[in-house]
Amino acid sequence: MSEIGTRLLGLTGESVREGGSAEGSGPGPQAGAAPALTVAAGGPAAALPLLRVEGLRKVYRSAAGEVMAVDGLSLEVARGETVVLMGPSGCGKSTTLRCLNRLTEPDGGEIWLDGVPVHQLDEAGLRAIRRRIGFVFQHFQLIGRMTILENVALGLAAAGLSPRLVERRARAALSRVGLADYAQRRPAELSGGQRQRAAIARALALEPDVMLWDEPTAALDPVLVQEVLELIARLAREAETAMLVVTHEITFAARIADRLLLMEHGRIVESGPPAQVLGAPQSPLGQAYRQLLLARLEDGAALARLGLTPAAAAGPVAEPSGEE
Numbered sequence: 001m002s003e004i005g006t007r008l009l010g011l012t013g014e015s016v017r018e019g020g021s022a023e024g025s026g027p028g029p030q031a032g033a034a035p036a037l038t039v040a041a042g043g044p045a046a047a048l049p050l051l052r053v054e055g056l057r058k059v060y061r062s063a064a065g066e067v068m069a070v071d072g073l074s075l076e077v078a079r080g081e082t083v084v085l086m087g088p089s090g091c092g093k094s095t096t097l098r099c100l101n102r103l104t105e106p107d108g109g110e111i112w113l114d115g116v117p118v119h120q121l122d123e124a125g126l127r128a129i130r131r132r133i134g135f136v137f138q139h140f141q142l143i144g145r146m147t148i149l150e151n152v153a154l155g156l157a158a159a160g161l162s163p164r165l166v167e168r169r170a171r172a173a174l175s176r177v178g179l180a181d182y183a184q185r186r187p188a189e190l191s192g193g194q195r196q197r198a199a200i201a202r203a204l205a206l207e208p209d210v211m212l213w214d215e216p217t218a219a220l221d222p223v224l225v226q227e228v229l230e231l232i233a234r235l236a237r238e239a240e241t242a243m244l245v246v247t248h249e250i251t252f253a254a255r256i257a258d259r260l261l262l263m264e265h266g267r268i269v270e271s272g273p274p275a276q277v278l279g280a281p282q283s284p285l286g287q288a289y290r291q292l293l294l295a296r297l298e299d300g301a302a303l304a305r306l307g308l309t310p311a312a313a314a315g316p317v318a319e320p321s322g323e324e
């Protein structure tokens with residue numbers, strides 16, 4: 001197997017931290033600047049991409065040395081667009097997502113959300129903008145002592161909504177993910193798929209402008225992966241919300257992405273519609289993904305020989321998660 005093929009399967013993946021809390025409370029790269037809630041120069045907001053990232057950089061420094069996790073990355077996501085970000089384990093996908101709402105502090109670059117310079121915001125500005133950015137993590141990060149309804153309501157209450165509106169919106173979000181009847185359960189009383197759906201409801205309840213998804217199915221039992229993938233696909237189809245999805249599930253990516261971004265060593269190496277990136281890839285990474293996709297399609301052919309369709313089979317084959 002090629003080196004890239006090996007890394008795609010996560011066999012040499014480096015360990016990755018994950019968490020929902022802000023990494024330190026230090027100021028941002030340009031902290032102190034006023035949270036200028038103005039439209040960027042150059043035209044009306046409607047003509048701009050909803051999310052625009054320019055030259056994003058993040059270096060992790062420790063006693064062991066420096067890791068250039070994100071190396072001058074630029075990307076855009078338009079309103080209503082679903083963009084899927086894929087790349088080998090350790091290439092900087094999670095770091096990129098976490099820099100976008102500054103859960104991880106970038107070392108450089110610009111992040112614009114709907115004309116707001118996220119890279120310049122102070123703490124108050126950041127709190128406000130984070131309500132417009134939904135984040136779904138690999139590990140659900142629900143609060144165990146609270147009910148599902150309380151978990152979903154928490155962010156809404158923090159946003160200052162009235163208790164009645166909080167409950168109405170939290171219940172509506174739970175309905176959207178098929179958990180209306182589970183509102184009073186605690187996370188431990190749900191399956192992994194249901195827990196992730198609750199975490200998705202928590203993000204949706206805030207009616208964010210953009211949803212960031214960091215391997216939302218990677219921690220799930222393979223049998224439960226499909227229910228969450230189907231939910232994400234439905235949200236991508238229905239919702240106005242822009243989505244930036246990190247996943248290793250290549251067939252899913254090919255199905256839902258308006259645009260596919262391939263990332264390696266902290267940079268985007270290829271981007272375009274899935275038909276272009278996976279149909280006629282230009283980069284070695286794109287070619288490796290194409291091979292992976294073709295192998296998946298052969299799996300489908302094997303099922304057909306058994307008289308099965310993928311949907312009729314017991315569950316989907318787990319995609320390489322890159323993280324065990």
Ligand SMILES: Nc1ncnc2c1ncn2[C@@H]1O[C@H](COP(=O)(O)OP(=O)(O)OP(=O)(O)O)[C@@H](O)[C@H]1O
Nearest residue numbers: 013014016060069089090091092093094095322323
């Ligand atoms: N807090 C941290 N301190 C030091 N290095 C880190 C930290 N978080 C991530 N890294 C390193 O930064 C690089 C990018 O990590 P990141 O988690 O963004 O990768 P990833 O593409 O999300 O990988 P995966 O597919 O395995 O989740 C890796 O080399 C990783 O080891």
Ligand SMILES: [Mg+2]
Nearest residue numbers: 016093094095
């Ligand atoms: Mg990651």
